[in-house]
Amino acid sequence: MGRTNHQYRLAARPVGLPTPADWEYVAEPVAEPGDGELVVKVRYLSLDPAMRGWMNEGKSYIRPVGIGEVMRAGGVGQVIASRNPRFAVGDYVSGTLNVQEYCLSDGTGLTTVDPALPLPVYLSVLGMPGMTAYFGLLDIGRPEPGQTVVVSGAAGAVGSVVGQIAKIKGCRVVGIAGGEQKCRLVTERFGFDACIDYKSQDVRTALRETAPDGVDVYFDNVGGEVLDAALARLARGARVVICGAISQYNATDQVRGPANYMSLLINRASMTGMVVFDYADRYPEATTELAEWMSAGKLRSLEDIVDGGVRAFPDTLLRLFKGENTGKLVLKVADE
């Protein structure tokens, strides 16, 4: 096709925050699809806190990205060549497209999507963050109407959806986010009952005021001190959902374990880890319900789109760990 594919490969395993030396920027010709294969022109890439974990060696819930491999990323794009009967040229697809401009794929894990909706929505509410919020809250958190749900990372891709679903389910919802601007977004745009600014407030004290009956469900995206503050305010029988720990992903010394974990005993509470991929066979059920809530105006999505092309990937990723994004962080790779 004579096209050139730019991509980022993992050059080294980072210590702490990823640096430019951890990446290799490569240009190579776009290959012609073989039998059963297709080529997707990447339009948008999803930037996720979990990416940091994929860059580490060692056992995790998913194979680490190998040194020299293209960095793993979810994305949405358009089919420009296909020898796979499931996909036609012109189709829009979402799936693991990786940090590059063109993705040669055998179709595994790719799903066609309806371009009537803005494509970035397939990386936020109707993508992994939405699935994570839906199953993490409803399957593991199991909130009941009238209960108090607290969510950290409340202005982020997952947290904002968790809180909105909890509101739909009749709960009192308190967010935790960094900065006045994010907190205003959380209450005004996403409709949470309250939002605690962990940068200017003592979270434990603020929870005493905003969740006076204790925390029935705590959905944790951040770990660290915020997790400890939430543990200190659990209600009897509370469920803590461990979805992420963004405050700890770049720790160069030991991870800060939750010193207040004995609150689980005092309150007969549980703390459970969740990985969204386990729910893959139920994504359609979640997608249907989330899309219905969106079209009914009960659920709002917010994407923070950086129009920088693949070249901007390393810098854009760092925004996640500096708490600079609001809503789902998306990298725009190509206009069309």
Next chain:
Amino acid sequence: MGRTNHQYRLAARPVGLPTPADWEYVAEPVAEPGDGELVVKVRYLSLDPAMRGWMNEGKSYIRPVGIGEVMRAGGVGQVIASRNPRFAVGDYVSGTLNVQEYCLSDGTGLTTVDPALPLPVYLSVLGMPGMTAYFGLLDIGRPEPGQTVVVSGAAGAVGSVVGQIAKIKGCRVVGIAGGEQKCRLVTERFGFDACIDYKSQDVRTALRETAPDGVDVYFDNVGGEVLDAALARLARGARVVICGAISQYNATDQVRGPANYMSLLINRASMTGMVVFDYADRYPEATTELAEWMSAGKLRSLEDIVDGGVRAFPDTLLRLFKGENTGKLVLKVADE
């Protein structure tokens, strides 16, 4: 009755390990029972790690012992005077008798027991430790035949019963205990498949060898580094039962939180706290089954009885936190 009751009252809230200054030794006349009351002569007192928590101020699963109050303790004894129709003079009873020689009670929480069994058994396998092991393992740990169950404090009152029940249920059982002698007891007397000596072995490495397929159920009595080592070796879908954290009860700086808690996410595992009192209405069911296992020779009890009288309570309690007891630590208060 002209008898004198010696008792220990809480004089101060300890910082770190309790010291003599935290106790007041008091002698007072034994009161005559009023209408509905009875007097129990205490024979044996139960010494439990949880006692340390009862001495602290602040929210817990049970009201703290107040300054100036008799120290709370479970015990077994004999009724010597009664104006309560449920109890006759000569009956043996177990319940909260507190750290004293005679207990004046309205009968609340007291149960008559059969003196055909040695009385200390009602403080171990057929008492709180047995109930804790039974419900913690079976209700929260939910082991399946062939799965691997790991128990810390394996030579202790709860841990030794947890492991034996897990063996009865067809599991592979690995204990963790301190010292060669305790480890030998755990494998030889209690029939565990293996026992790791945390004092001489690296627990994480030893778990790789003794639990090669990972840990399906981890029953934690100790917290600290041992909890972290077990978290590092969880199997997919593992259940961690938080029953106690004896390594942390006397910490004067902050409790050491489990740095490896993100293993809950990687392994889709859960960590759940349990308080035995929640199962009070099911004690009879557990007692029946535990007694059957005992009489069938499948379940062995071991009491570490200190014949020191009430006077020896403060020193004897410290043995728990120094890891000096083997099996259920019991203080003998009176011969008969």
